[in-house]
Amino acid sequence: MPEKPLVAHSLAEAYLYLMATPCASCGQGLLKGSDARVVSKREEGVTVTIAATCAACHADTTKWFLLPGDLTSEEKGETAIVNPTDEPSGILDVGQWIMLFRMITEAAAKETDKTEARHLGIEAAQCLEEALKFYDDVDSDLPPSEAFFTDASRNRLREAPEQFSKRRLIDLRAKLPSMAAMRASVSVRKKKRWWRRRE
Ligand SMILES: [Zn+2]
Known part of the structure; x- marks a missing residue:
């Protein structure tokens, strides 16, 4: 069973989470994410996985995110909107x-x-x-x-x-x-x- 997905407001927020989260193996390096892969689309949102590699120790990890709505709408924007709501992030402090x-x-x-x-x-x-x-x-x-x-x-x-x-x-x-x-x-x-x- 996959771990519980992290609930993000956008794909942009998911990638910023990777930028700000240290590697679980070495505690150092930044995680470099690859392209997001859509796993499921349901009413509550789109579940994606992002494979990431530690820039320091090269350990691989996969993160699961639950995103609202339709991913394709995000790609159309000129600059990615991180969080259009007033609600603070639940994954980045x-x-x-x-x-x-x-x-x-x-x-x-x-x-x-x-x-x-x-x-x-x-x-x-x-x-x-x-x-x-x-x-x-x-x-x-x-x-x-x-x-x-x-x-x-x-x-x-x-x-x-x-x-x-x-x-x-x-x-x-x-x-x-x-x-x-x-x-x-x-x-x-x-x-x-x-x-x-x-x-
Ligand atoms: Zn590492």
Whole structure:
């Protein structure tokens, strides 16, 4: 029997999960995912498997994801939408989204192709949005304990709480161009799938 699928809001979120999840064998390397394979389509969603290989120890693993709706609709978009709902992710926690924001922002800064850099910018902005979905509206500048799923993120909160400041994240978001402006600037979508660029 396969393991219970991870419930994601999109294929993009599933690949970001692979990017942010360390290898179960060596605890190090990033998992590099191959193309998703559709296993079943039911009313509750599409189940896909993604075979992944650790970039450090080369161990192979397969992850199962349950995605809403029809996968093909996602491929039509100019830039993959990570999560169109207000509901925070159930598979990536606040710390992982902040880490992804930083990783993708750094990749965008190094990218020489302007269009690609724009796409990365949109992805980074979406990671920041996902992190912000975990914060309570009132009270605290730090996320609630339910926003943490991993020990790595809890440790990071202890060591560097300033990275989790809601005010800081909102300031970062304010420096980014608006999502609408970014989307308008990248009207021509390349054929290459977006997660391929980071291989
Ligand atoms: Zn490994």
